[in-house]
Amino acid sequence: MPKDHKSYTALTKALNDTLRKFEINSCLRKIHFIAQIYWETGYFSATTEKNAENQPYYPYVGRGFMQLT
Known part of the structure; x- marks a missing residue:
């Protein structure tokens, strides 16, 4: 992907x-953080849960890179 x-x-x-905000400043912490958001987003394919309306915790559905519910 082009940088522009x-x-x-x-x-x-x-x-x-x-x-910067969460002081994730070492290589190991950055690797762990990026690996976690990679997993949470389905390999960077979605930033919201699919079929969330059918879940018992609706409307408290995961959104963003860290899809915490």
Whole structure:
């Protein structure tokens, strides 16, 4: 993906802001964080839960990169 692509720029800024905010500042912590959001989003394919309306915890559904419910 080209670095001038709007999605790339927005994702990079959001990721860097989050890493700074939560003091995720070592290589190991960054690797763990990125691995967790990779898993939570279904390999970076979704930022909301699918079929959430059918779940017993609706409307408290996961959203974003860390889909905590």
